[in-house]
Every structure is written in structure tokens, then in C-alpha cells.
Amino acid sequence: MDSNLSINNVLFYRSTGRDVTPLLQTLSCGEVGDKRSSEECKKLIVSAMSPQVCVYASEQADQVATKLQFHSLLQLLKPFGDRIEHKFQIKDSHFISKTIDEFSLRFVPPLEHMLSVQQAESGTKAQLFNYQSLELLMTEYIQLVDLELQKCGAEDKLMKRLLKKSIYVKFLTKLLASSSITSFESINQPVASFFFITGEESYEQARQMLIQYKSAKLPEYLSIDDIIPVFIIITDQANADQQEKSAQHREHIKKQLFVEAFVLSLDLNSNDDSVPSVVLNPPILCTVDEELQNTHLSSTPNPSLPTTNLTAIYQLLKDVIQKKLIPFMEKKITTWDEQVIVPRKSITGRLFNVSKKYFGSKRETNNELSENYNSELGIYRYNSTQTLTKKLADWSFMLRDYRYSYTTYELAKKDFLNDKAWTHLASASEMAAISLLMGAANITSKLKNDTIDPLMDNSNYTYLARCGLKTYALRSILVVSELFCNLRDTWSNAPTAIKWVQKALNDKLVTKTGKVVLLERIGYYYSICISAQAKAIMTRKLITEKSQDEMNDDEDVDFVNPLKLNIRNIATMGNTRQRKSALFKLIAARNWDPVSEPLQVLMCLQDTKTVYQGTVIGEREGGLLKRLQVASEDKLSM
Template identity: 30%
Template sequence: MSYSPSQSDQPDGDFSRQSADTKRQQSSSLSPSVSSSPAPSLSLSFSSFLTGGTHHPLSATGPLSPNNAVSPSHLSAVAALIAQSFAPRVAVFASPDADDLAREKGLPSLLELLRPFSDTVSGPIHLRDAQGIASNVDDFGFRFVSPAASVPQRQQQQQHQQPLSPSKKPAQTSSSPPCFDLQDLDALLDAYLDKGPRYYATDATGSAVEPHDGLYYKFLLRMFAAPPISPHETFSHPVAALIAITSRNEHPSETLAKLYRAGNELPVPAYMTKDFLRYYLYIHDDDRDDLTRSIAAFERMKRDLGIHCYMIRVRSKPADLSAQEPLMQFAPSVWITAAEELQRIRNPPGEVYIYDSDAQAIRFFIHEFASKSLVPFMERCVATWNEQVLANRRGITGRLFSASKRFLSAGNRTTTATTAPGNYDSVTGTYGYMTAEAQMRKLADYTFMLRDWKLANSTYDILRKDFMNDKAWKYHAGAQEMAAASLIFAGTPLTSKTRAETIEPLLDSATYSYISRCAQPTYALRTILISSELLRSRGGGAADDAARWLMKAVSEKLMGNLAHALVIERVSACYSIRTGQGSQGWGNRRRKAAFWQLVAAKEWVMLDKKAHARACLDEAGENVYDALDWTDEPGALLFELRHATESMVYDSSM
């Protein structure tokens, strides 16, 4: 059974008249403007998975007090980073007057004005799992993206090319773009190391971290910032569209209809749907327009379009630094790509300030949109798909269907080898968005983004078996990857048996399929880095497994030269958290950690990053090698590396 939630659950977007009584009831639930700040959050963020909460630099609530949260360690920051990287995407369709208003404030577009505020929503967001159990999350966020980023790169290129015949269409499994650009990441690491530790000494929350950890954290942050749209996962598919106009617009109804049509006319491929939430933003210019007129226009907008509307009041004039009004220095989104940050490093932009009242208004809008529209819409989709699609697969009927499908698949292989069984299109390498498999994958991804790890894990587990039967290898690898991540996130006890019999096969199969069957090594690298960090966060034997998986990434040569050295250094970090037991520290991995620091130092020296190599050597020496006499003898590796780094330090000071 196929179902499109937006067709029945979404009251807006079709520009059709509803009853006046219903509209008045809907519009009464929203206020035309915001003027008060949200109450300080009393709930713990996702980073309580390990130690404590987080705080975003743009948060209106200020730092969390010691009474309700503790300052997060880097270990918890990495766990939170991975969860936050899988966030809903919201496409922004802004009118020209909305972009003009942002340019007057010193920013290139309305999208760039809104992006930083959605990194982490100010105030708690209430999430409900499949059982209806609610939890407060303080570090929930989403990503504003451009309409162009809501269409696959391959689809954009094909708009300017002649269509291929069905027999000549290449499979998207091998031609889809990589998960990230390795060259940009290596270039960014080079720039970081040239700038020094001060450039990467804080995480996305503004908390200080150790220099080595900070470099790796920034590396992961840029790696996960903007994964491309891919058919095998829906994390980058838009969940909603934000349609924005300002009070300057002389024909608001016509402009809204035009922007709505632009969303409906996106040239998306067959594996994507355009049935997503539409949300309407009316921006009142306090410096130029009459507030009474804007409120009247906004009320008409609510009557015509439904409850998913909001109005904010901002000033279009540039911030006056000489004035007495409170100002805020505008900071870019923490989720910029490696290419974007390289551009900022090479051509530093000027400082931009906005009025604090504007920042407060945008924060309130972000929270209202996330808590009243985005999250409830996703939860309704999850409930519907869970009831109408997933529940059928769990019952006896679904099991019989799967068994008959496997039987027919075996028969098809003996008769027609060119025809793929089931709903999988072997020519394009995709499932249509209305198929049960595609909807179940979206269900699993939505629950992952809403942090319902148990339902996500059970859904990925069902999907991976279906994808294997259909020989949809990239889909199969993606389901294996996320099944492993959701299992660790769910807090399942990671006994040696669980790691060996469940997580190990999942990761091994995912990396093999990505590398050998799909020619997608960047996705294999993402699989390894995500799982290794989550395993490391659990400590004990899981940390040893994390180190071993990082060694696999090193041996497979899945990354550039600088990233290669950084991952070797991370192997040491996995061993270093094994402190052992008792007064003697039995079971610690201190010597292994020091050895891999030594190996990393050698790599950094070969890459002419000797200052960073010296930091690795100092740590290795302090932990183990300084207490050994033979390591200072000429010819020993430690002696030679120290000599090389000392000469570099001296030369760089000249």
C-alpha cells in the first residue's frame, strides 16, 4: 500500500478555499509577531548519551546552568555531532524582495541569513517515539538548503542534455556523486594545520577541546556537512519547503502561488517525491512598512493557506555600530562544507552585525517552525508508514510475501536474467518513491533523524534483507550502515558476542558493498568513521574494535594523505581511553596508544607537518617512551623523529 502523508495531513499549499470557520479556528492559534524570549531549557541534550548538554553560540538562552547540565567533553560532542549531522532538510523558496532585504543587512540571501539559526534550535524540542513516549531534546536542528541543493547533481546536468534511450541509461549505483570531496577535505586540513590549533580548538557548541581532538572533530564536521542527494538514502531529500515573502511585496498572493509552483516544478527523479510540507513566512520590514497593513496581509495569508504560517518583524537597515541598540555579530552556519570554509579562509569576509531584536525574532520563528510544524509532520509520516507499510511486513502476511518473493526471484534468475525481481529497477538502480521499499527507507531515516533508534534499527534490519534479495547493493550497504549506527545509538549492551555476531557483519558487508560493488569508497569511509566513533564512545572492548576499523580505513587507502595521517592518530585516541582496572591499570592500552602516536608522527613528518608531529611525539613520550632509555639512542625512530621536528621548529621561528 502506498501513502503520501502530505496529501491528507497537510492543510496548506493547494491554494484552495477551506471553510471560514475552520480557517478562523486555525489562524487563532498563531500570533502575527514574536516579542518575548523563550524560557531557559531544563532538559538534557542528546549528548547526555555520555556526559552532558550542549550550547549553541546563537542560542537565546545562554549557557546552560550547572544545575541542569554539565559541560560536555569532546567524547560526548562527537556522539552529538553524528546525531546532528543527520538532520531534516528544508528548501528555501524566497521572493526577490526577501533576498533584497537580506542583502541590505549585509548578507547574500535570505537563506544565508536563516542558516546559522537552524543549526541548533533554541529551547527544547519534544520528540515522541513509536510508543508515544516523549523526550526533550536541546540540540535538535535542521538544515536550510537552496532549491538547487534539493535536486540531484546528475538530474541538473541531464536537463541540458538529450535524453538517453532506456537501453543506454547508466546505472546510478556507480555514477552517483561521492559522499564528500576528499580533495577539499585534505586542502582544508592543510589550511587548519597552517593556521594552528587556535583555528580548530573549539567544537560546534563553542566548547574548548584538546588540539588533536579538535582537528579530528572539525574534519568530521566538514565531512558530514552536506551529503549529496542519493537514491539509497533520504537524509538529504527535502522534508519541507519554506516559502518566504516580505511586506515590500505588492502582490503577495501571486508571489506565494509562483513560489509554490516552483516547488512543485522541481525536476526531481523518480525516486524522490515533491509531497513535502509547505510553510509560509511573512517578513515585516520595521524600517519601511506599516505594521497594521502587514498584520492584515498576514491574516489573509493564514486564511488562505492554513496554520503553517508565521510572521516575523526585522529591520532592513544595516546595524549601526555607533548606536546604543544591542547588536550581535553574525556567525556563519557551523555546517558549511569544506569548499565553503576554504573560500572563507582564502578570502575572509568582512564582519557583519545584525540587531539583537532581529536575531531573537528569527530564533522564535525557528523554534515555532520546528516544534509546531516540522517535527509533528515527520511524526505523522512515521505513524502512518508504520501502520500502513511496516506493520504489514511484520505480520504473517508480510512474511509470506517475502518468502514468495525470494522464491520468484530464484525462478527469475533461471529464466530471465535481465529482469530484476520486485520493485527494484536494475537499469536506473533505484526504487520508485511510491514503492513499499522506498517508503520504508524514508520511515527508517525519519525515525533516525527523530532519534527513535529502536524503530529505526528494526526497520533497517527488515530493509537490508529485502535489498539483498533484489541485489540492490547500494541500498543494501546503506541499510547495513545505518542498522549498525542505530543499534549503537539505541544503548544496546555491546557485549563481545553482540559486536562479533551483529555489528561486525553489518559493517563488513556495508564497506565491502560500497567499495567493491558500488565503487563508492567515500560512503565506505563514512561508515567506518561513524561506527568507530560510536564504538569508541562505549569504551571497553568496543574501543578496541573502533581502532581496528580505523586501521581498515587506513589499509584500504580510502582518504587523502593528510586525512590518512589524521585517522592513524585517531587509532591512538581509541586505545588511549582504555585506562584499565585496579591500581596497576590492568587491561590498559597505553603502549598501543603511544605506538600509534609514533606512527602518526612519522606520517606528519613525511607530509612536512612537523609541528603537529612534535605534538604527537611529546604525547607518546610523556605516556610511555620517556621512561625508556633506549628510545633516545641514535638510530631509534623516536630519536630520529624528534631530531627532524626540532630542526623544523627552529627553522619556522627564523
């Protein structure tokens, strides 16, 4: 699991006594305008918008997970869905094959279970999370960070920075982690269902699971044909008879049920201490409620797996993704494209749309809703043109064909606007903007001002004013802001990210902790806002200073001239936003409570030293900076 290093795992590494050196080497900051924090957030966004897989397990299969010290197979599989590293081959809309280095899966409970839970909560709007629960979770996480900060010595500067950054990453992750199934976000609808049985169970057991699954009553916007079923037979690798029986089961299932099946051989002798084991990282995309339950209700230690089982599960997921999941999605995309997109783009289709617009029926000219849209429930049927168009765009996005997904979202938007399907329109506008940013290394001012900003304006206005979905508006703002900061030219794009985060603050989309976290993030955005010329000058300066320090170390020079002038680099003046970065870090420090969160205050003030140290603002007695520093240090010394 070391390949899944992330800022999110920093506390887990320290709590289990594991070596954090690789984590520091991978994620530590040192370069001018370092953007690795935003790059990590982009990886989280890709994982959060990956295919969703429902896990069905027989009673005996869950007992296997229990034997391996897990509550269920779902709990066992969840950590494996994050960033499965492999050379996966994917074909885009033009049938051009490309290779990606990693893929993600989001493992969720059975479809009927999720729908029943959501139906029980149907009295409230379908928000991504509960604000009170998120506030509680973030408060508890910050307390853990404070405990770890107290353990750090004065020389652990990189570790302190990493711990500090993990707070925002945790906040963003909780916004992205929702697996709620809605009619307007097909990216959160399952793409596959994995059925787990053991080698000792009969073929009839597998048949009954499939019959029960296919006979389940689904909402009108879902189709069972758009979810690929896959059977996975768990067998003991030390039992040759069971392995032979599992292979026979596999062939029987394929021939009789017409469903693909795989065999997963595991080492079920968990009591063998001679076999090396690995403690699993916690799943990154864990919802607010799930994490609170794990924190407060679970008393079991972090489970571990033998390395042989780790390898076997990863290999199984690689095979299923490459051999079944990706081809299934590619085939569906091709089918929907031929059924929906090609006719609409043809000359005949365009003439038909024009004739409908100007010579349509009386019902249509009166701007009434289309027959496909149920305005009372706010849904389209699963086989409607609008549903297939949106699903085609979402699936193309999950397979990282961002240019094609953008053009398809634009087609879907027209239908949603005509039908006044506001939630669908907001989602399509949001995803269109994300598609443009996700697939770009850089963008022009014209594209930003004429396309992306109007899309985000439309999405946020619709989410807030028409739908009352504050959590969706907040998520879209932070996702787009992080993607802006991943573009090559942060000098012109970081201010746009800052504008959107400030809008989230002005619209009061966050609670107290969320507000201070976003203020710190604005400070980070300003810190990476550096022109190309200034970055080159500052990088050369850092290299020169490092070389000079190495020379001084070799010569054992102990004397430093205290009268030597420290001349500011005039060449970079006006080409950075370091003063604004320090200002927002100071504002964030003011919003932290020096009494309850003195360490967080001091960490913010530490980031302002390069700007304020030795200045009137920084040294003035009774000034804000001094008052916050004194109050925090007094609290820590008590």
C-alpha cells in the same frame, strides 16, 4: 551563539578576539580516559543526520539578508541550524512522548538547484566529496592551526590540545557535511521547504512561488507530498503598518493556499550602533567545496547580527520545528507504518511472503529484479514499498527513535538484497549499525560480534566492491568508530573502533593528510581504552595528587626532594593501553613532515612523554623519537 560551543569553533573564537575560556572549560581534558572528544563527534553525527530544509527566497527577501551583511538568506540561516536548544516534544512509534534538549536543521539551496548541479556532474559517481579538495582544505586548516599554536605560550597547554583535536573534528565534519540528494539515502532528501517573502510583497507573489515549486519536475524517487512547505514573512519590527499587513498575509496564505505561515520580525536598522550585536559562528556542517569558496572567494568579514534578530530567528525555528515539522514527520511515520510495516508483520502478510518465495512466478524464481526497481538507474519509485520502508526508517532515525529505525532497516534490507539494489542495501546496513550504537549506552559482545560487525562488513564490502563508493565507506567507518567509543565500556569497545579505522587505512580510503589524522585518532582510542578498575585507581590518584598540590601551595613549599623515587602504579599495569597510544602517536609523528609541519610533530611527541620519558626508547640518541624531536626543533629555531 555561545550555547553552540564546539571544538570546531576554536579557531573562529581566537580570530574574532572572543573569550575562549568557556570553550576551554567545556571541552578541556583532565579526567582519566576522557571521552569528550568522541562525545563532541557524536553530537556532530546527530546534527549531520538531522532533517534537511530547502530555502526559497524572493528577491526582496534576499535583499533583506544583504542589508544585514549576508550574501543571501541561505547564508544567514545556515549557522542557526546547528543545535537549536529547546525542550522539544517528540512521540515515538508507540506514541510515547519524550523530550529532547536540542534539535538541528540542515539548510540547503532550493531542490531544483541542487538537482540541476548534481545532474551536471552526473558523469562521475556520486561521492560525498572530492579527495583533492579535501586534501587542500585540510592542508590550509593545519596551516591556520600552526599559526595559532605559535601564538600559544608554554602555559596554554589546554588551548594547544584543543587546537590539535580540532584537526580531526574538521576532517570528520567534512565527511558528514554532504547534502547531495541520492535515491538510496532519504535522510539526505528534503523534509521541508521554507519560502521567505517580505511584508511588502503581495499574496500573488507567494502564490506564484508555491505554484512554481509544486510544478517542478522531480526524479522518480522523490515526491513533493513528502516535503512540507512553510511560508515565512519577514517584516520590520519598527514598522507597525508592515507588521499588520504581514499578519493579514499570513492568514490569507493559510486560508487560500492551505500552507502554514509564520511572521519573522527583524530589526532592519543595521546602522544603529547602540544595539548590541553578536558575531555569528560559522556553520558547522559546511561542505568541502562551500568552505573552499568561502575561504578563497569571500573577502567580507564575519557578519554579525543584533541580539534581537538572533533571538527572533531562534524563536521562529523553535516554533516551526515544534508546531509543524515534528508533527508532520510523526504523521507521515504513522501513515507509512500502517501502509507498509503493519501488513508485512501480520500473519496474512507473512503467509503471502512465504507463498511468493516458494510458489512465486517464473520471473521471481529466476531471481530477476522486482518490478519496483529500475536496475539501469538504480532507483525505486517514490511510492514503492521499498522506498517508503527506507524513508520510514530514516525519518524515525531523525526523530531519534533508534530502536524502531533499526527494525525497519532490517526489513528494508531484505527487499534490497532480493532486488540486488546494492547502494540501497549498503546504506540500510550502515544505518542499521548506526541505529544500534546511537541508542545504546553499552552493548554485549554477542550483539557486537553477531549483529553490528556483520552489518558493517556487509556495508563496506558493498560500498567498495559493488558500488565503488570509497567516500561512503570511509564515512561509515568513522561514524561507527566514534559511536563505539561513546559506549560506557571503552575497554572492550575501543579496540573495535581501532579495528575499523585500521581497515580504512589498509583499504587506502584516505590521502596523506587523512592517514596521519587517523593514526593520531587511533592513538586517542587507545588512550581511552582503560578498564573500570584501572580508571577508578587512576582517578583516586589524580584527586590525591591535586589535594597534595593544593596543600603544598598553601604551605609555600619550595623544596622538592630530587632523590624521591617515582614508583609506577603496578595495580593498573595491563589494564590500560597507554603504551600503544604512545606508539601510534609516535607513528603519526613520523608521518608528519618535520620540515613542513614541525609543530604537529612536536605535539605528537608531547603526548608520548608520559610513556617514553626516562626510558631507553625515549632517551636513545639516534632513535626515532630523538631524531624527530631534534629535526622539528631545528626547523622551528631557524
